[in-house]
Amino acid sequence: MSANPHAGRPLLRAGVAAGQAPRALVLLHGRGGSAADILGLGGHLAVPGYALLAPEAAGSSWYPHRFIEPVARNEPWLSGALAVVEAAVAATGLPDDKVALLGFSQGACLALDYAWRSGRRFGAVIGLSGGLIGDQLPPVTPGARFDGVPVLLGCSRQDGHIPLSRVLETEARFKAEGATVTTRLYEGGHHGVTEDEVILARQLLAGI
Template sequence: MKTQIVSAGESLDTASKVLIMVHGRGGTASDILTLAPHLEIDGFALLAPQASQYTWYPYSFLAEPKKNEPSLSEALDALDETVKHAVSAGFKKKDIYFLGFSQGACLTLEYITRNATQWGGAVAFTGGLIGDRVYEENYKGDFGKTPVFIGTSDPDPHVPVDRVLSTTAILRKMNASVNEKIYPFMGHTISGEELRLANQWVFNRQGERDESLKV
C-alpha cells in the first residue's frame, strides 16, 4: 500500500524532529496541518497521511474490530508507513511525535500502544483505544516515559469517558507519562487550553520535569 503523505514544516533533510499528524473522520491531511501554527514545533518536519475516502475505518471505534476490517489494519499500516518514511530519513523513534484528533486520535493511540517504545511524544485530542472492549493482549512494549497528552469532553458524542480512562490506565501501565484532562461539556472540538497543555506536556518536554502540570 502506498499512503499519500502531505508534508509541511521543515524538510526531513534539515528537521530535528518529526510530527505525524492524523486527521479525523471526514477530514484531510491538509485540515490537520492547520493546527501547526498553534503548536510549539519549531524545527519539526510535519507528515500528515491521508485516509482513503477521508475515513480511516467505516464504523465507530467502539465496534468489534473485525467489523472495521480490512480498513483498520490498512489505517495502522498507513501510520507504520509514515513512521518508516521518517526512520528511512534518519530519525530515531525518540524523535518521532504523533498528534491526532477524534478518529485520528483513536488511530494514533492504537498505533503507538501496539508499538510501544520511547517515542518523542503523542497528543490525542478526543480518542481512546479501539474496539468493543480494550484488547490488552494487542499491546506490548515499554513507552520509556514517553509524554502523552489526552484531552476530551464529558460528555462527548463519539468517545465515552470510560474508554478514555481505560486507555490512560493501559498507557500508564506500559510506562507512558500521561497527562489526561477531561473538560465538562466542552463539545467535540479542540480547545485552546488543550493546545496549551499539549505544548507544555509534549512538545517542550516540561512533562518530564514538572509533574505539577497535571493539576
Template sequence: MYTHSNEVITEGKPLSETGKALILVHGRGATAESILGLAQQLPVQDFTLYAPQATNHSWYPYSFMAPEEQNQPALDSALERLDELVKSILDQGVKSEDLYFAGFSQGACLTSEYTSRNARKYGGLLLFTGGLIGQQLDTSKYKGDFAGTPVLITTGNPDPHVPVSRVEETVGVMEKLGASVTKKVYPGRPHTIGREELELASQILKAPNKD
C-alpha cells in the same frame, strides 16, 4: 482487499535540517490539510510535519467502539500506513524519541492504537478526544515500553463519540506500558480542541528530550 492511499502531505523544513518529526492524523470526514491547519496553533517551527490522508476521508468505517472485525480490513490498512510512514522517518536517521504524534477524534483513536501496539520512547503523543479501538480491549495486542513518553489525552464529557470510560481504559493501558499520561476531561465541551489542550500540547512539543 482494502488499502488506504499512500498520500502524505509534508510541511516545514526538511527532515535533514530538523531531525524531528510530527505525524498529524486527521479525523473522520477531514483531510490531511485540515489537521495541518491545527499545527499552525502549535510550536512546530523546528519540526518536519507529516499528514497522511485516509481514503474517502475515513480511517475505518464504524465507531471505534464497534467490534474490531466490523472495522476491518480498513483498520489494519490504516495501521500499516502509519507503520510505513514511521519506518520511513526512522530510516532517515531520526530517533524514536524525536518522533511525535498528534491526532484528533478518529485520528487520535488510530494514533493511540498504533503507538500502544508499537510502544517505544516517542517524543510525545497528543491524543485530542480519542482512545483505543474495539468493543472490548484485547490488551495482549499492546506491547513494548513507552519508557516515560509524555502523553496528553483529552475528551469532553459527555462527548458524542468518545466516552470518558474508554479514555480512562486507554490511560490504564498506556501507563502499564510505561507512558507518562496527562488526562484532561472537559465538562460540556463540544467535539473540538480547546485552548488549554493546545497549551498543554505545546508544553510537550517544547520540552527538551531527556536521554
C-alpha cells in the same frame, strides 16, 4: 478493493524539510477531515524544528464504524490505516524518540492504538478526543514498556463520539506500562480541539 484501502493517498508535509529536521510530528485527521486540515493544526502549534507529516485517509475516514466496535468490523480499513501511520513514521527518517504522534477524533484513536500496538517508545503520543480501539482492548505487546513516554489525552466529559470510560481505560493502560500521562477532561459535549489542549501539546512537543 486493494489490500490497503488507503494505499496511494497523499502524504502532506510542512515545517522543516525531511532529512534536515531534528524532530518530526505525524498528524492524523478525524473522520470527514483531511491531511490539510490537521496539518493546519500542526502549524498552529508553532513548535520550531519539526518536520510535519500528515497522511490522508481514503474517503476522509480511517475506518467505517465506531472505534469501540469489534476490530474485525473495521477491517481491512483499520489495518490499512495502521500501515499508513507506519509508513509516515518511517518517512521521518528519525529514531522513535524524536517522533511524536498527534491525532484528533478518529485520528486520535489511530495514533493511540498505533503506539500501543507497536510497543515503541515515541517522543510523545497526543490523542485529542479519542481512545484505544476495539470492543475489547488488547494487552500490551510482549516486552513493551512505555517508561517516561509523554501521553496527552484530552476530551469532553459528554463527548457524543468518545465514551468517557474509554478515555479513562486508555489512561489506565498507558499508566500501567510506565507512560507519563496527562489527562484533561472538559465539561460539556464539545467535540473539537481546545486552546488548553493546544497549549499542553505545544509544551509537550517543546520538550522532545
